[in-house]
Amino acid sequence: MQRYLVYRVVQSLVTLLAISVIIFGLSxxxxxxxxxxxxxxxxxxxxxVVMHEWGLDRPxxxxxxxxxRNALRGNLGDSLxxxxxxxxxxxxxxxxxxxxxxxxxxxxxxxxxxxxGVLAAVNKGRLFDSFGKMVALLxxxxxxxxxxxxxIWTFSVHWNVFPTSGRGGFEHMVLPAIAMGWYQVAALxxxxxxxxxxxxxxxxxKLARLKGVxxxxxxxxxxxxxxxxxxxxxxxxxxxxxxxxSVVIETVFAxxxxxxxxxEAIRARDYPVVQAVxxxxxxxxxxxxxxxxxxxxxxxxxxRYNDNEQSxx
Amino acid sequence: xxxxxxxxxxxxxxLQTELHTNIGVQRPVDGVSLSLRQGETLGIVGESGxxxxxxxxxxxxxxxxxxxxxxGGRVMFNGxxxxxxxxxxxxxxxxxxxxxxxxxxxxxLNPVYTIGGQVTEAIALHRDVPRRSLMSHAIDALRQVRVxxxxxxxxxxxxxxxxxxxxxxxxxxxxxxxxxxxxxDEPTTALDVTIQSQYLRLLREIQEKTGLSIIFITHxxxxxxxxxDTVAVMYAGRVVESGPVRAIFDEPRHxxxxxxxxxxxxxxxxxxxxxxxxxxxxxxxDRPAGCWYRNRCPFAxxxxxxxxxxxxxxxxxxxxxxxxxxxxxxxxxxxxxxx
Ligand SMILES: Nc1ncnc2c1ncn2[C@@H]1O[C@H](COP(=O)(O)OP(=O)(O)OP(=O)(O)O)[C@@H](O)[C@H]1O
Ligand SMILES: [Mg+2]
Numbered sequence: 011m012q013r014y015l016v017y018r019v020v021q022s023l024v025t026l027l028a029i030s031v032i033i034f035g036l037s038x039x040x041x042x043x044x045x046x047x048x049x050x051x052x053x054x055x056x057x058x059v060v061m062h063e064w065g066l067d068r069p070x071x072x073x074x075x076x077x078x079r080n081a082l083r084g085n086l087g088d089s090l091x092x093x094x095x096x097x098x099x100x101x102x103x104x105x106x107x108x109x110x111x112x113x114x115x116x117x118x119x120x121x122x123x124x125x126x127g128v129l130a131a132v133n134k135g136r137l138f139d140s141f142g143k144m145v146a147l148l149x150x151x152x153x154x155x156x157x158x159x160x161x162i163w164t165f166s167v168h169w170n171v172f173p174t175s176g177r178g179g180f181e182h183m184v185l186p187a188i189a190m191g192w193y194q195v196a197a198l199x200x201x202x203x204x205x206x207x208x209x210x211x212x213x214x215x216k217l218a219r220l221k222g223v224x225x226x227x228x229x230x231x232x233x234x235x236x237x238x239x240x241x242x243x244x245x246x247x248x249x250x251x252x253x254x255x256s257v258v259i260e261t262v263f264a265x266x267x268x269x270x271x272x273x274e275a276i277r278a279r280d281y282p283v284v285q286a287v288x289x290x291x292x293x294x295x296x297x298x299x300x301x302x303x304x305x306x307x308x309x310x311x312x313x314r315y316n317d318n319e320q321s322x323x
Numbered sequence: 324x325x326x327x328x329x330x331x332x333x334x335x336x337x338l339q340t341e342l343h344t345n346i347g348v349q350r351p352v353d354g355v356s357l358s359l360r361q362g363e364t365l366g367i368v369g370e371s372g373x374x375x376x377x378x379x380x381x382x383x384x385x386x387x388x389x390x391x392x393x394x395g396g397r398v399m400f401n402g403x404x405x406x407x408x409x410x411x412x413x414x415x416x417x418x419x420x421x422x423x424x425x426x427x428x429x430x431x432l433n434p435v436y437t438i439g440g441q442v443t444e445a446i447a448l449h450r451d452v453p454r455r456s457l458m459s460h461a462i463d464a465l466r467q468v469r470v471x472x473x474x475x476x477x478x479x480x481x482x483x484x485x486x487x488x489x490x491x492x493x494x495x496x497x498x499x500x501x502x503x504x505x506x507x508d509e510p511t512t513a514l515d516v517t518i519q520s521q522y523l524r525l526l527r528e529i530q531e532k533t534g535l536s537i538i539f540i541t542h543x544x545x546x547x548x549x550x551x552d553t554v555a556v557m558y559a560g561r562v563v564e565s566g567p568v569r570a571i572f573d574e575p576r577h578x579x580x581x582x583x584x585x586x587x588x589x590x591x592x593x594x595x596x597x598x599x600x601x602x603x604x605x606x607x608x609d610r611p612a613g614c615w616y617r618n619r620c621p622f623a624x625x626x627x628x629x630x631x632x633x634x635x636x637x638x639x640x641x642x643x644x645x646x647x648x649x650x651x652x653x654x655x656x657x658x659x660x661x662x
Contacts, residue, residue, distance in 0.1 A: 213430040219385045220425075221418035221445045221496065225410075235435045311435060311480040 011307065011314050018303050022296045029292040030081065033285055034074050045279075086289065087282030091275065097282035100275075101268055101290050107177050108260070108267030111190070112252040114183050119191035119198060119248075124234075124241065126195075127202025131237075132229055134207060142199060149196025154255055158189035158262040175264035186263040190255050194248050198241055205240040209233045239310050246299035253291045328552065329361030332536050333382075333421075333504055338396035340374075340381045342607070343389075349607035351377045353560035354396070357538075358553075359504065362530065364537040366547040366568070368583065369557035370604060375540045376426075378557070379506045383421060384413050401503070419449035422497040426509040428490035432481040438465075438492050439477025442499055449500040464499035465492065468525060487518035491525075498529060506538045511546070523550060544584060548572065553644070556580045559604045559615045566637065566645030574658060576637045576647040578620045581659040614650070622659075626650055 044057050044066065061067045065076065080086065086097040130142035165185060166174040172185050209215065210233055218232045219225075256269030264270070268287050275283035307313045340352035351374045359365045367375050380386045381393045384405070398405040405416060425431040432441060442461035446452060452460055458477060465473035468491040481489055490510060497505055507526065511519040523546065530537060539550050547554055547568065555565040556577065564577040575581045582600045602619035605611055614632055617623040627650055635652035637645040651657045 213425050213427055214433040216380075216385065217423075217425055217431045217493070217496075218433070219417070220383060220423045222414040222416070222448050223418075223444065224414060232433055232436075236433070309435065311437075312482045 014307060014313070015304070018300055022300050025296055026292065029296075030078060030289065031074070033288050033292070034077055038070070038073075081289070086286040089275075089280055089283050091278040091280040091283065097280075097286035100271060100283050101286045104266060104268045104271045105290065107265060108253070108256050108269060110177075111183055111186055111260075111265060111267060112249075112256060115187040115191040115252060116194070116245075116248060118187055119194040123195040123198035124202050124238070127199040127241075128206050128229065128234060128237065130199070130203045131206035131210060139203075142203065146196040146200050149192040149194075152192070154189050154193060155258045155262055157192060158186065158259055161185045161189055162263070177266050182265075186259050186265055189262070190252060190259045193255075194251065198244065198248070201241045201244055202237060206233060206237040209237045212236075235309065239306065242302060242306055242309060246295075246302045249298040249302075250295050253295060326362050326531065326552070327534070328363050329534070331358055332361045332401060333357070333359040333538075334397075334399040335378075335382060336397040336399065338378065338381055338398065339394050340377055340386055340391055341394045342377075342391045346608055351391075351560050351607060352381050352393075355381075355557070355560070355562055356396075357555055357562065357565075359536050359538060361503070361536055362534045363553065364530065364539055364551045366551035366554045367538060367540045367557055368542055368544065368547060368554060370542065370583075370600075373557045373604065374560040375557055376508050377560075379423065379508050379538065379540060382506070383417050383423065384408075385417065415449070418445050418496075418502075419500050420502055421504040421506065422500065422502040423506040423508065424490070424493050424497050424510045427513050428486045428493060428510075429513065431493050432489055434481055436480075437477065438479050438481065438484070442477070442492070442496050445496050445499050461495075461499065464495040467498060467529065468492075468494045470495065487514050487522065490514060490522060494522075494525070498533075498535070501533065502535065504536045504538065506540070508540045509542075512541070512543075526550070544572075556583065559610070560607070561615070561648070563616065563649070564645075564647035566647075570637070570645040574637065574645075576645070576652055576657075576659060577616075577649050578622055578651075578659055579616050580647070582619075614648075622651060624650065 044060050048057060084098060089095045089097050089100055126142050130139045133139050162174050165172045173182050215233055218228045256267055257272050260267045260269035261273050272287045335355060335357040338352055338355045342349045342351050355378050369375055382398050386393060439458055439461050442464055443457040446457055446460050461477055462473045465476060470476050470491050511522050529535060551568050554568050554571045555562045558579050564580045575584055586599050600619060605615050613628040613630055617627040632648045632650045634646040634648050637647055637652060638655050
C-alpha cells in the first residue's frame with residue numbers, strides 16, 4: 011500500500027511537470043501577448059521595449075525556468091486585464107464557485123447514475139432497462155450547452171421556476187448541474203450497468219445466494235462493491251469533464267466561476283490568468299485522480315495488497 | 324470406520340427445470356429423481372452439459388434468473404416439499420440445512436471481502452450466536468477444514484490464498500452452519516491431484532464426525548468409487564441408471580453407464596487409447612422420440628425408437644435399488660456385454 015501510494019504521488023508530480031511545459035508552450039503559441047497589450051499603431055520599437063520589460067525577449071527555456079520558479083512560490087504573474095490583481099488571486103476568487111457547482115453536479119450524478127445502472131443490470135431486458143437506456147442515450151446525444159439553453163428556456167423563461175443565471179442558492183445550481191451532469195449520469199450509468207452485469211455472472215454471487223443471503227444484500231452488498239470498481243476509476247475522468255465543461259456551462263449560465271474566468275481571460279489574451287486557470291484545473295484534476303486511486307485501493311484489496319508478500323499457505 | 328446410514332433425508336421426484344433461450348424453451352433437467360439417506364454419499368455422474376449442476380441448483384431453487392425456472396416435481400426434505408416453500412423459508416434452508424460447494428475455487432469467493440467476513444456472514448444468517456463470538460465460530464469452522472493458523476487467515480482476502488485453500492474456505496462456509504446435506508459440485512476438478520485427495524479425505528472425515536449426507540457431482544469414476552455409497556448416472560437431463568456403487572461398477576446395466584466406465588483409463592487394463600463414446604448427446608432443443616441414447620447405443624432395437632424406456636429393476640447380486648432406463652432390462656438375464 012505504501013509503495014503504491016509513493017508511486018502514485020511521484021507519478022502525479024511528473025504529470026504536473028509535463029503539464030506545466032505544455033501550458034507554457036501553448037500560451038506562447040497562441041500569439042504574442044504584446045499585440046494585445048499595445049494599440050494597433052504602436053511601432054516595432056515600442057513593442058520591443060515592452061517585450062524587454064516583460065522578459066519576453068529572453069530564450070524560451072529561461073522564460074520557462076523563471077515561470078516554474080515563480081509558480082512554485084505561488085506567483086503566476088499579474089493579470090493583464092484586471093489591474094492590481096494577481097493571476098492566481100483571480101483564480102482563487104472564482105474557484106469556490108466552480109467547486110460548488112461541479113461538486114454538486116458530481117454528487118447528484120452519482121446518486122442518480124449508480125442505482126439506475128445497478129437496477130438496469132438486475133432488470134436486464136425489461137422495462138426499467140429500456141428506461142435506463144433512454145436516459146443514457148439522451149444524455150450522451152445532447153450537447154451540454156444546448157441542453158443548458160433548452161433548460162433555461164423551459165424552466166426559467168417559460169415556467170419561471172428556476173433563475174436564468176448567476177450564482178446564488180440551491181435553486182441557482184439546479185439547471186447548470188443538470189446541464190453539466192446529464193452526460194456524466196449517462197456514462198456512469200452505462201458503466202455501472204455493464205460492470206454489474208459482469209459481476210452478477212460470477213460464481214461468488216451464486217455462492218452468496220446459496221448461502222441464504224437475501225437478494226437485496228446480494229445485489230447492494232456483494233455485487234455492488236465489486237461492480238463499483240470500474241465506475242470509480244472513471245471518476246477521475248468525470249472530474250476532468252466537469253472542469254473543462256465548466257467553461258461552457260458557466261458561460262451559458264453566467265456562473266461566476268473559473269470557467270467563465272477562463273473565457274474572459276482568453277478574450278483579453280490575459281495569458282497569466284489563462285495559465286493560472288489551466289494550471290489550477292490540472293492540479294485539481296491530478297489531486298482528484300490521486301484521491302480516486304487511493305479510494306480504489308480501499309475498495310479493491312487486490313490493489314491494496316499488491317506489493318505485500320503473497321502469504322502462501 | 325463403517326458409516327452409519329439412516330433414513331431417507333432428501334428425496335427428489337421428477338424434478339423439471341426449464342430454460343428460456345432465444346431458440347425456445349429447453350429442459351436441462353427433465354424429470355430427475357434422486358434419493359439420499361442420512362450419512363450417505365450419492366454420486367451424480369454424466370457427461371458435461373447433462374444437467375448435473377442445474378439439478379443441484381434446482382434442488383435449492385437458485386437456478387439462473389430469469390432464464391431458468393423450476394417447473395415441476397417435488398423436493399422432499401425431512402418430509403416437506405421444498406418446492407412449496409416461500410423465498411424466505413428457502414433462504415433458511417440454503418446454507419443452513421442444505422449447503423453447496425461450487426466447482427471453481429478461484430471465483431467462488433468474493434474478492435473484496437475478507438475470508439472471515441464471508442464465513443461469519445453465513446453463521447450470522449443461520450445460527451443464533453452473539454455478534455461478538457461470530458469470528459470465533461468462523462475460526463472454528465476454518466479449523467475444521469484444516470486451514471492452518473485460522474486466526475490470521477480470517478483477515479486475508481481470497482487473492483492471498485491458493486486454490487486448494489480457497490476451496491477449503493468454501494467448505495468451511497458450507498459446513499459452518501451444521502447442514503444436513505452438502506452438495507459438492509465437482510469441488511476438486513480445479514485442484515491438482517494431491518490437493519484433491521486431501522480434500523476428499525477431509526470431506527469423508529467431516530461426514531463421519533457429523534453424519535452429513537453428501538451429493539457429490541463429478542465426472543470422475545475414480546472419485547465415485549472412493550467416496551460414494553450410491554450413484555446416479557445422468558444423461559441429457561435425466562437419470563438413466565442408479566443404484567449402489569458396487570452394482571454400478573460391477574454390473575452396469577445401461578449401455579451408457581458401461582460406455583462411461585469404459586472411457587475411464589485404469590492401471591490394470593492396458594488401455595491403448597482412451598475409449599470415448601461415439602456420437603453426441605441429443606441437443607436440448609431436439610429430443611428424439613423413444614430412448615435418447617439410442618443414436619449412440621450399439622444395442623438399439625426398433626422399440627427404442629418409439630418409447631422412452633421406464634426405470635426397470637436390475638435383478639442382480641448387489642440387491643435392491645438398482646434400476647436402469649433401458650428396454651433390455653425386460654430380459655432379466657441381460658447383462659451389458661463388456662467391450
Ligand atoms: N445460465 C445458463 N444459460 C443458458 N444455458 C445454461 C445455463 N446454465 C446451464 N445451461 C445449459 O444447461 C445444460 C445443463 O448444464 P449444467 O451446467 O447443469 O451441466 P453439467 O452437467 O453440470 O455440466 P459440467 O460437467 O460441464 O459442469 C447445458 O446444456 C447448459 O448449456
Ligand atoms: Mg456443472
